[in-house]
Amino acid sequence: xxxxxxxxxxxAVVVMLIISVIxxxxxxxxxxxxxxxTGISVSKAEREALRDQLGLNDPFLVQYGRxxxxxxxxxxxxxxxxxxxxxxxxxxxxxxxxxxxxxxxxLIVLVSIPVGIYSxxxxxxxxxxxxxxxxxxxxxxxxxxxxILLVYIFAIKWGVLPSYGRGETVNIGGWWDxxxxxxxxxxxxxxxxxxxxSIMLPLFIRLIRSEMMEVLQTxxxxxxxxxxxHRWRIWFVHAFKNTLLPVITVGGVQLGMxxxxxxxxxxxxxxxxMGFMFLEAVERSDTSLLVAYLIFVGAIFVCVNTxxxxxxxxxxxxxxxxxxx
Amino acid sequence: MKRLxxxxxxxxxxxxxxxxxxxxxxxxxxxxxxxxxxxxSLDPHVQLSGGMLQYxxxxxxxxxxxxxxxxxxxxxxxxxxxxxxxxxxxYLRKGVKFHSGNxxxxxxxxxxxxxxxxxxxxxxxFDPFTKPVIVDDYxxxxxxxxxxxxxxxxxxxIFPMDSKFYTGTDDKxxxxxxxxxxxxxxxxxxxxxxxxxxxxxxEQGVKMIFTKFPEYWDQTGNVDEIILxxxxxxxxxxAALLSGDVDFIMPVPPQDYARIKGNSDLKLVxxxxxxxxxxxxxxxxxxxxxxxxxxxxxxxxxxxxxIVKKIMKGTxxxxxxxxxxxxxxxxxxxxxxxxxxxxxxxxxxxxYPNGFSCSMIAPNNRYVKDEQIAQAVAAMLSKIxxxxxxxxxxxxxYWDEFDAQVADIQMIGWHPDxxxxxxxxxxLLMCPNKETGFxxxxxxxxxNKQVDGLIMQAMTETDMxxxxxxxxxxxxxxxxxAAYIPLHWQNLSWxxxxxxxxxxxxxxxxxxxxxxxxxx
Numbered sequence: 070x071x072x073x074x075x076x077x078x079x080x081a082v083v084v085m086l087i088i089s090v091i092x093x094x095x096x097x098x099x100x101x102x103x104x105x106x107t108g109i110s111v112s113k114a115e116r117e118a119l120r121d122q123l124g125l126n127d128p129f130l131v132q133y134g135r136x137x138x139x140x141x142x143x144x145x146x147x148x149x150x151x152x153x154x155x156x157x158x159x160x161x162x163x164x165x166x167x168x169x170x171x172x173x174x175x176l177i178v179l180v181s182i183p184v185g186i187y188s189x190x191x192x193x194x195x196x197x198x199x200x201x202x203x204x205x206x207x208x209x210x211x212x213x214x215x216x217i218l219l220v221y222i223f224a225i226k227w228g229v230l231p232s233y234g235r236g237e238t239v240n241i242g243g244w245w246d247x248x249x250x251x252x253x254x255x256x257x258x259x260x261x262x263x264x265x266x267s268i269m270l271p272l273f274i275r276l277i278r279s280e281m282m283e284v285l286q287t288x289x290x291x292x293x294x295x296x297x298x299h300r301w302r303i304w305f306v307h308a309f310k311n312t313l314l315p316v317i318t319v320g321g322v323q324l325g326m327x328x329x330x331x332x333x334x335x336x337x338x339x340x341x342x343m344g345f346m347f348l349e350a351v352e353r354s355d356t357s358l359l360v361a362y363l364i365f366v367g368a369i370f371v372c373v374n375t376x377x378x379x380x381x382x383x384x385x386x387x388x389x390x391x392x393x394x
Numbered sequence: 395m396k397r398l399x400x401x402x403x404x405x406x407x408x409x410x411x412x413x414x415x416x417x418x419x420x421x422x423x424x425x426x427x428x429x430x431x432x433x434x435s436l437d438p439h440v441q442l443s444g445g446m447l448q449y450x451x452x453x454x455x456x457x458x459x460x461x462x463x464x465x466x467x468x469x470x471x472x473x474x475x476x477x478x479x480x481x482x483x484x485y486l487r488k489g490v491k492f493h494s495g496n497x498x499x500x501x502x503x504x505x506x507x508x509x510x511x512x513x514x515x516x517x518x519x520f521d522p523f524t525k526p527v528i529v530d531d532y533x534x535x536x537x538x539x540x541x542x543x544x545x546x547x548x549x550x551x552i553f554p555m556d557s558k559f560y561t562g563t564d565d566k567x568x569x570x571x572x573x574x575x576x577x578x579x580x581x582x583x584x585x586x587x588x589x590x591x592x593x594x595x596x597e598q599g600v601k602m603i604f605t606k607f608p609e610y611w612d613q614t615g616n617v618d619e620i621i622l623x624x625x626x627x628x629x630x631x632x633a634a635l636l637s638g639d640v641d642f643i644m645p646v647p648p649q650d651y652a653r654i655k656g657n658s659d660l661k662l663v664x665x666x667x668x669x670x671x672x673x674x675x676x677x678x679x680x681x682x683x684x685x686x687x688x689x690x691x692x693x694x695x696x697x698x699x700x701i702v703k704k705i706m707k708g709t710x711x712x713x714x715x716x717x718x719x720x721x722x723x724x725x726x727x728x729x730x731x732x733x734x735x736x737x738x739x740x741x742x743x744x745x746y747p748n749g750f751s752c753s754m755i756a757p758n759n760r761y762v763k764d765e766q767i768a769q770a771v772a773a774m775l776s777k778i779x780x781x782x783x784x785x786x787x788x789x790x791x792y793w794d795e796f797d798a799q800v801a802d803i804q805m806i807g808w809h810p811d812x813x814x815x816x817x818x819x820x821x822l823l824m825c826p827n828k829e830t831g832f833x834x835x836x837x838x839x840x841x842n843k844q845v846d847g848l849i850m851q852a853m854t855e856t857d858m859x860x861x862x863x864x865x866x867x868x869x870x871x872x873x874x875x876a877a878y879i880p881l882h883w884q885n886l887s888w889x890x891x892x893x894x895x896x897x898x899x900x901x902x903x904x905x906x907x908x909x910x911x912x913x914x
Contacts, residue, residue: 106576110518152575225633233639
């Protein structure tokens with residue numbers, strides 16, 4: 070077992086190294102940060118001096134080596150724009166993104182389960198047909214268009230919800246600024262949450278419906294009916310429980326997708342999260358922040374996967390054995 | 395027990411309501427503004443950019459500043475006089491205080507000028523200046539090495555800093571006056587200016603709050619608090635104004651002009667700006683471009699009035715020269731040339747009846763509608779047989795490509811930091827010279843000794859009428875030579891809610907003077 074864990078961790082380290090090389094290679098092509106740091110009429114010599122000072126004139130391997138040494142000490146670079154350590158900038162932006170993803174997930178769960186179940190049980194009813202055709206529209210509508218449309222209707226036309234930003238936030242524990250505890254913050258959350266869930270929600274409704282319909286056809290459900298069980302018990306305890314398994318598997322994968330979609334949503338709503346920060350960093354050629362972000366996100370995925378693999382290994386010895394061969 | 399808690403609750407409610415009303419009565423007007431960019435630092439010398447200068451006008455205060463009519467107006471200097479060809483004497487305002495409480499004197503002006511000469515972004519502009527001479531606490535002689543016609547223009551960039559506040563070392567043992575671009579520095583996160591507003595909250599890229607400095611000397615405006623949110627996305631910025639979430643935005647994207655004009659609660663103010671958009675024709679890369687007739691043909695082939703009308707939707711002024719009206723070099727008789735037949739004829743005469751192929755690059759997120767403009771110009775050139783292979787890219791990548799001169803035709807927009815005609819030619823059309831830095835952005839490699847000579851002469855000519863004549867002659871030569879393809883000057887635009895009297899506070903430099911803003 071120990072050997073398995075060591076092997077798994079080594080693999081994770083290799084993956085991280087690959088991510089950092091790719092990040093560094095991208096960095097060289099995103100543009101020149103010095104251009105963004107100086108006025109346009111600044112002389113070439115001054116720019117060159119600044120480039121030297123930032124170490125941007127060193128060969129790729131020297132720069133990369135320096136990055137690795139610093140990263141080993143926990144320093145993944147300095148954001149040129151924010152004039153602060155990149156890690157600090159990213160951690161400051163993370164709560165906004167996580168809260169948005171959390172709220173969207175809750176919205177998806179709360180809506181997709183009842184609608185999915187209902188339209189599986191009564192596929193021919195008007196509401197089910199409406200939900201199905203509506204979900205097709207939802208899936209095919211781009212996120213940013215949904216977002217702009219929502220802003221137009223709720224913020225500009227009716228003036229009931231704010232059009233941008235996070236609103237009033239409350240600080241918890243010194244480093245987590247939350248918008249969940251104020252009325253203003255919650256109001257600001259509504260439109261971004263709906264836009265972010267606009268792609269996943271219809272997908273989940275359809276998934277739950279089709280899984281549920283399949284389960285409803287199985288023999289044990291027919292047997293349950295024959296036994297004369299109450300229909301609520303059949304639908305929710307017997308059928309829905311078995312529907313959930315594939316839904317959870319897909320949901321896990323989609324969570325990653327959702328973090329990716331936040332880039333669009335955050336841009337339209339000026340939501341100050343990691344996705345918005347990333348896009349801005351690209352525009353500003355804040356290359357060191359860019360690399361730090363890729364490393365940070367990569368590290369989260371790698372860590373989660375590694376821990377899951379190790380837990381699998383502990384639970385199911387088969388995984389360890391196949392891994393060896 | 396229950397009654398007691400009810401009583402307490404009521405009392406608390408009344409108290410908080412009272413506090414609320416008291417707060418409202420005491421505070422002046424508060425406005426929310428959204429710009430496309432926010433200041434990158436609290437140190438005014440760390441970067442020369444529109445966002446930073448806007449910030450300087452709010453938190454610091456210049457010696458003198460531009461008016462809407464492009465004349466000078468005293469701020470921290472009450473009057474000034476030229477006492478010899480190298481010196482202008484400034485009389486400073488008395489009784490002005492910095493945010494730290496320190497009094498403002500001539501020493502601070504001298505200290506600031508000295509610091510400007512150390513700043514990477516400003517040092518070139520302040521190169522002609524020598525050490526100023528302090529006459530007394532409220533009089534200072536600002537001197538240059540040679541007679542310098544732009545001395546006053548440059549004084550609009552002298553925002554005196556609190557020399558006492560910025561001297562010494564901070565609690566990390568670092569010098570407080572250090573100018574640092576990418577790391578922590580004292581000046582990057584602390585300010586003490588003489589301006590109307592103090593920075594009371596700042597989360598970079600998210601929000602900034604400016605609060606009125608109680609001891610500010612000028613009493614013109616009535617806005618006591620400004621909440622600035624940078625909103626980069628055009629649609630979001632406009633939506634924020636339309637929905638009433640902010641009171642003022644700049645700039646306004648052209649596609650939304652009509653929408654704002656049509657809204658009875660809002661107003662739109664536009665003004666012709668001084669950023670000229672041009673294409674440079676690289677004579678080093680293309681032998682054809684060395685032929686004056688070919689260059690003229692290209693200028694004749696480009697319908698820049700059509701571009702302003704169709705693509706810019708009228709939100710720009712058609713240009714036939716670099717400097718706009720009001721600038722020293724502006725020459726009224728230089729009019730836009732668009733004549734397709736003439737262009738074809740010139741191509742014939744030049745010996746290219748069938749045209750040729752060439753390449754072009756342009757940015758796609760730097761200037762208003764830059765990509766569409768480039769596409770239109772490429773299509774227009776194809777009508778005289780010049781097949782253009784166009785490539786556009788984001789600004790983050792553009793400047794490296796521009797410097798490397800990867801294409802035959804390259805787009806560039808220019809706004810002079812000095813607000814003066816000569817600056818366009820210095821950077822865009824003087825013979826490129828690595829040592830002097832002239833022609834740094836001359837990717838057309840146009841080189842005309844006569845133009846260089848005239849500009850050099852203009853640099854030290856302090857008789858403004860003579861200087862104007864020199865610069866007008868330059869514009870005429872460039873026009874006749876078809877040294878580049880002129881397109882238009884971008885308009886500046888601002889929009890706000892009706893009660894904000896923004897018309898008198900906006901200007902061609904695009905730094906609304908918020909200190910003077912009156913909200914009805």
